[in-house]
Amino acid sequence: MKRAIVGGGDDDMSNKRRRSVNVAVEEQEQQPVLFKKARITPSSSSSACSAPAVSVAESGVGIAGDRDAHWTELPDDTVFGLFNLLNYRDRASLASVCRAWRGLGSSTSLWTSLDLRLHRLDSEVVSALAGRCSNLQCLKFRGGAFANSIVGLHARELRELSGDWCSLLSDATLSMVVARHGNLESLQLGSDCERVTSEALKVVAVCCPKLRRLCISGIRDVDRDAIQAMFQHCQGLTELGFLDSHTIDEGAFGAARNLRFLSVAGCRCIAWSTAAQCWSKLPNLSGLDVSRTDITPSTLAQVLACPELKVVCGLNCPLLEEGSNPIPSPSSKTAVLLARFTDLMEGLEVLLNPSNSKEEACSSGRSRYGRRMRVDPEVAKWTERMLSHALLKIAESNAPSLDSFWLKQGTAMMLRLVQSAQEDVQERAAAALAVFVLVDDENATVDSARAEAVMNGGGIALLLGLAKSCGEGVQSEAAKAIANLSVNTEVAKRVALEGGISILAALARSPNRWVAEEAAGGLWNLSVGEEHKGAIAEAGAIEALVDLAFKWPAGGEGVLERAAGALANLAADDKCSMEVAVAGGVRALVRLAQFCNHEGVQEQAARALANLATHGDSNGNNAAVGREAGALEALVRLTGSNHEGVRQEAAGALWNLSFDDRNREAIAAAGGVEALVALAQDCSSGSQGLQERAAGALWGLSVSEANSIAIGREGGVAPLITLAHSNSEDVHETAVGALWNLAFNPGNALRMAEEGVPALVHLCSSSRSKMARFMAALALAYMFDGSCCVIVGSCHPEPSCGDRQDPRSWTSQMQWSGAWTVCGHVEEWFCSSPNMCCVCSSAVYYAWR
Structure with missing residues (x-):
């Protein structure tokens, strides 16, 4: 009897991670710890951070000779400097050491920036942060449902507000937020702000007169009054973006005298003749993003005539790419055009370092840009932001027609943006790398050419560098990209070679659920390869994965599924399986099977x-x-x-567990016989894997005589005979193995004689599996070694002449005559084909020849 081993081979794609998008995030709270004397060491959230660890001994403060250093001897300036080295999570944890440090850690000068995108911004978090946010300058959040909580932070000095996934954000909520934060200079909201209307934009204009940047994605309609209100009340507005909007009044920009950057990427209903006429007259327009629009070549030619225009982003514009490409001619007024048919790297280098780019390009004779541009950091930063956003959106579309673009230019550009000094650009570039490599998310299939292009371009080292940064958002996106790329075996080897396993193991210990989730996903994919399992265990990842099952018992389905998947791959290795058990993996996995309702988990x-x-x-x-x-x-x-994958894996587990005598009887006592017979009856139209495991589990239980009788009594013979007709060798081999065990019991033998003889004889003669042929022949042998005669003669003896007159014996007569009728059918089957007996008798010999 064989065992079901799941996920042990590299070619089994079912055990690889499936990407999914999660919306809700919970913050893992730190428990206060009191210290007497200790070293200052970053917590687990900074274990992968590149910031240096600082110890009392290294600081040289408060140490007299060999005497131990006491926390109370550290000057406030030193402690304050230490707080500055930590992220806000570690800062809050360290502040719990004592009352004095709590006061220093709560200093408003330490809390000028907060990124809460990976945390649930609920009332508890808001109340804990409210006393520290009076000087908060920059806030990032995720989820429109949490926008109401922003007001509770009392961050009156807030200058920059950025929100992701704001589909639930309404006009009323947005109006309330901007009314309480009148000093806002930057407001960025996306994506899919479909509930926000032009009325809310008017409120923003009135309440935030200092606004310099406004970028909203997914707003359906932007009317003339809203646009004019922006330029009337926000005189310093220099950057405006309406991305993926349905309609925009493109003629309402006449008063935008100070506007430098405009993005209408993804807008499909723009009157381009009106837009070109209006926008070409804007005196200070330096950057224009028309990516993913239907702008025409003639319109682009008009826009390029704008006096101060330095760059136009036009990625994935079908009419530009299909028509006559308006490649600018060398001119003193030529702006840089970034499109699929231009050299993106050259264009970006012109903006970042125009002098060097001009000299190098002229020496090679490749330059199309004739003038020497003055270095404008704002133009360069804006261009990086627009490129990263455009590439991410294009990657999410997963259009097959872009294969050539990704291999020729797209991959190199994303790797270039990963090295940007802007953290949000790094995040989007890493996210684009994670998405563009996927071919089939559900089956964890990646494009090998794209994955290897990232690897050959040095992308693995760059992503691992991002994963070691202090920003949790960057860590999460980098780990996700590494995880998806690692589906490719060659990339997985490079990740392991460059120390990626240790980095992912450290991130798996992060108290941030999203970071730990993506790290666990990377370990899941890497653990597919047999050569990586030992390194994963040596890096301490097994303990981290087991801990994840206890850390988020509810609400963290994504991280739990990835952790369990990685443990499943590791458990296929004998040595690693013992380490999983020692680390408490058995209990953790059983708890997930018992209490988690998520089918993937x-x-x-x-x-x-x-x-x-x-x-x-x-x-x-x-x-x-x-x-x-x-x-x-x-x-x-x-x-x-109801989920076939759950049924299949559960049956496989019971199959393997039935090899132990105690487990076998305990499974039966827990209702396993009835459950597995029902599964075998229902799985005739299921996958071959489900059929094999259902039959295998019954095979394992049928080793016990009591279980064998119970299987026959519950109706298990008929579905096993049905599975024995399967064309899959694995399925009919396990089914006939179970039938062989069942044939030892005379009652089961009689049941098998009714329908099973043709199937068993067919397997004897036609199965390519030697084991199946052997067991089918033995099952036939045990069926007709006198068992049928025994059951006919002993259980239902032929009624006497006197008994035949007794109505009470009618049932016995019918059972006795029916049994002999079955035997008559068997005899007729064998006699109908003279070579059947020869086939069956020779099957045992030829099976192991």
Whole structure:
């Protein structure tokens, strides 16, 4: 009897991670810790951070000779400097040391910037932060549902507000937020702000007169009054963006005298003749983003005549790419055009370092830009932001027609943006790298050419460098890109070679759920390769993965699924499986199978338990799983799941666990016989994997005579005969194995004789599996070694002449005559084909020849 090993090979794509988008984020709160004397060491959230660790001994403060340093001897200036080296999570944790440090850690000068995108901005978090945010200058949040909470921070001096995933943001909420923060200079909201209207934009204009940058994505309609109100009340407005809007009154920009940067990327309903006529007259317009629009070449030619225009982003504009390409001629007024048919790297280099770019390009004879531009940092930064946004949107579209672009220019440009000094550009570039490589998200399939292009361009080292940064948003996106790229075996080898396993193991310990989730996903994909499992264990990742199951018992389905998936791959290795058990993995996985209702988590937890139980001959994990309270009951329950993957993995786990005598009987006592028979009856139209595991689990249970009788009594013979007709060798081999065990019981033998003889004879003659042929022949042999005659003669003896007159014996007569009728059908089957007996008798010999 064979065991079900899941996810042990590199070619099994089902055990690789599936990407999913999660919306809700929870903050993992730090517990206060009191210290007497200790070293100052960053917490786990900074374990992958490049900031240096500072110790009392290294600081040289408060130390007299060999005497131990006391926290109370550290000057306030030193402690304050230490707080400045930490991120706000570690800062809050360290502030809990004592009352004095709590006061220093709450200093408003330390809390000028907050990135809460990866945290749930609920009332509890707001109340904890409110006393520290009086000098808050910059705030990033995620989710329009949490926008109401911003007011509770009392950040009256807020200058920059940025929100992601604001589909639930309404006019009323936005109006309330801007009314309480009249000093805003930058407001960026996206994506899909479909509930925001032009009325809210008018309120923004009135309440925020100092506004210099406004960028909103997904607003449906922007009317003339809203645009004119912006330029009337916000005299210093220099950057405006309406991305992915439905309609924009393009003629309302006449009063935009100070506007330098305009983005209408993704807007499809623009009257380009009116837009060109109006926008070409803007005196200070330096940058224009028309990516993903239907701008025409003639309109672009008019726009390029704008006196101060330095750059136009026109990526993925179909009419530009299909028509006559308006490649600028060398002219003193030529702006840099960034499009698929231009050299993106050359254009960006012109903006970043025009003097060097001009000299190098002229020496090679490739330059199209004739003038020497003055270095304008604002233009360069804006261009990087627009390029990163455009590339991310294009990558998300996953259009097959872009293959050539990604390989020729797109990959190199994303790697260039990863090295930007702007953190938001780094994040979007890493996110684009994570998305563009995917071919099929559900089946975890990546484009090998794109993945290797990233690797050959030095992208792995760049992404690992980002993963070691202090920003949790950058860490999360970098880890996601590494995880997706690692689906490719060559990239996985490079990640391991450059120390990526240790970095991901450190990120898996992060108290931030999103960072830990992406790190666990990377370890999941890397653990597919047998050559990486030892390194993952040595890096301490097994303990980190097990801890994740206890850290987020509810609400963290994404991180739980990835952690369980990685443990499942690691458990397929004998040595790693023992380390998983030692780290408490059995209990953690059983808890997930028992209490988590997420089907992905259930599937991976069951698969991990199945792989742990595979090594019953070499370690005690099989028995350990069976001994864990509630394990067998949970797996039996999961066989009735509506999700096929859950049913398949649960049946596989029960199959492996049934190799242990105690487990076998305990499974039956937990209702396993009834559940598995029901599964076998329902899986005839399911996948081959489900059919194999259902039959295999019944095979394992049928080793016990009591279970064999119970399987026959519950109706398990018929579905096994059906599965024995399968064309899949794995399926009919496990089914005939179960039938062989069942044939030892005379009652089961009689049931098999009714329908099973043709299937078994067919397997004897046609199966390519030697094991299947052998077991089919043995099943036939045990069926007709006198068992049928025994059951006919002993259980239902032929009624006497006197009894035949007794109506009470009618049932016995019918059963006795029916049994002999079955035997008559069997005899007729064999006699109808003279070579059947020869086939069956020779099957045993030829099976192992």
